[in-house]
Amino acid sequence: MKILVPIAQVPDTTAKISFTDNNTKFNATGVQFIINPYDEWYALVRALELKEAGLAEKVSVIHVGLADADATIRKALALGADDSFRIDTDPADAYVVAQQLAQFIKNNPYELILMGKETISYNSGVAAGILAGLLDYPYIANASKLDINGNTAVAHQDIEGGYQVVECALPVVISANKGMAEQRIPNMKGIMAARTKPLQVIPAYPVNITTKYEQFELAPGRSACKFIDPNNVEELVHLLHTEAKVI
Amino acid sequence: MSVLVFADASNNGKVKKASFEATYFASQIAQQTGGKCVVLSLKADDDSKQKLAHAGAQKIINITNDIPAISDVSVAAKILLKYTQTEGIKDVVLPNDIQGKAVASYLAGLLNTGIAPAVTSLVSINGSTYVFKRNVFSGKAYAQISISSDKKVITLLPNSLQIQWNTQNIAEIKDITENDNYTPRVIVKSVEKTTTGGNIPLPEAEIVVSGGRGLKGPENWGIIEDLAKALGAATACSRPVADAHWRPHHEHVGQTGIAIRPNLYIAIGISGAIQHLAGVSGSKTIVVINTDKEAPFFKAADYGIVGDAFEVVPKLTEAIKKFKASQQ
């Protein structure tokens, strides 16, 4: 079995968010980029664990994006992925990414496509589902545990208030939630090895582009906090009722 | 053009709040595009069907039989696809909850069309270009996103709008049985519930009581649950609390957990790290209870109490109970 892990690149969680070009573009100046945590900590690490357990022959990572992401892809290789691909185009939205991935997978079949449940930048959480729909593969969303049993994926799928144990024959698209694996730190050997692992750049496939970010605006800050005496919690209840009107 | 909403009530016949919101939102789109708001519901009871009409549905197609295969997202999406064809639908609206997001995205793939995910409001409709507002960068910014595909799939973030109920509205209701044979590929073997508190799904909850590492251990969560119960709230937690398995991980809110925007968020023993704030800053009102007056969370709060949770929270619970009793 071969596993494909699509990875997104996102601003570091502590990055200062700002916009340029009249608030129509994210300002990447001085921003540190990382692999989207859901893709890295859960999807990629679990894929590597499955390979280490002898359940997968190969783990490939793929990124839809421009050359500035190559360092991010190398990090995935340093963590242990065998090879990597970059589809050379702007990842304008989840639909664009999914269409590119679907074309790639039609030409290069993988039995398991394992990706994070959402990016922490655009928070769409739909790329995996669109991809599964385009390929008409079965889709397990929000898996917090994943095992492979012969030709079958066995997963815990998170639902409201709990999880369900599900099974599905391969091939399948799975989106990874917290809990599937634990974050790893690349070691020196991995970082050295990553330098010579394959990173193949693939020209973009023709796709539909249907959405556009027209305008950004920063969320407004809150006005100053009103402090209430810990011995007068009734005051808080009163304010929540009469001023905030939330109870 | 007509707009289709999917409302799954197969659990107990009750349509969820997030689906009423989606219906109301779809009715606004339908109004502006001169179409109809059609709801495809699954096992909705009479009360829910009436409420769907009051939320704006003009036609309700209610599937009355069990379709076990529908727990497979791809089956749910295929059933929806069928009704988009038979009802002449251009736009589909689903709530952006766990199930809605999965079904909507799969449907967008089947239709090979664009999707506007997790929108919070409609900005404008101009021909076949719709502009929506949505949160990006984990609540640190808002964006206007335009979508111009011929067919559109839209998911609405729960708790984003106030439904204007119209009790005069009457819908055409069709109870049907869905007899097509669907075989699930993803098979559910068992369902495990891990919620200990009430039954309010976190993303839909209007009030959320949340605990952090300041509570010292899972054995101390009684005070959080008591307060949540008094308020009719859902419970949540910070990431290290879920990481340490003090609480189930689906309670983890923040940038790498779930993002919520309740009317009231009460943070107890949580420092207010940037990644935590990212998931809760959309809340309308934030109350912070923390022993450390320098805790960064106070900068993001509307009301703060500097004090020990173990003393303050039980007192607050009592005060809430008294207030609730006085309201009756």
Ligand SMILES: Cc1cc2nc3c(=O)[nH]c(=O)nc-3n(C[C@H](O)[C@H](O)[C@H](O)COP(=O)(O)OP(=O)(O)OC[C@H]3O[C@@H](n4cnc5c(N)ncnc54)[C@H](O)[C@@H]3O)c2cc1C
């Ligand atoms: C990439 C990345 C992603 C992350 N994602 C998330 C995320 O999604 N969600 C998240 O929550 N965190 C996330 N974190 C972790 C985050 O940085 C913080 O470490 C975490 O939020 C801290 O949790 P806490 O506030 O419960 O604990 P602490 O920071 O330890 O704070 C405990 C607080 O409790 C107070 N306290 C102590 N005793 C009492 C008492 N008796 N009564 C009242 N108050 C008391 C203390 O003053 C302190 O402010 C992420 C970190 C990284 C690097």
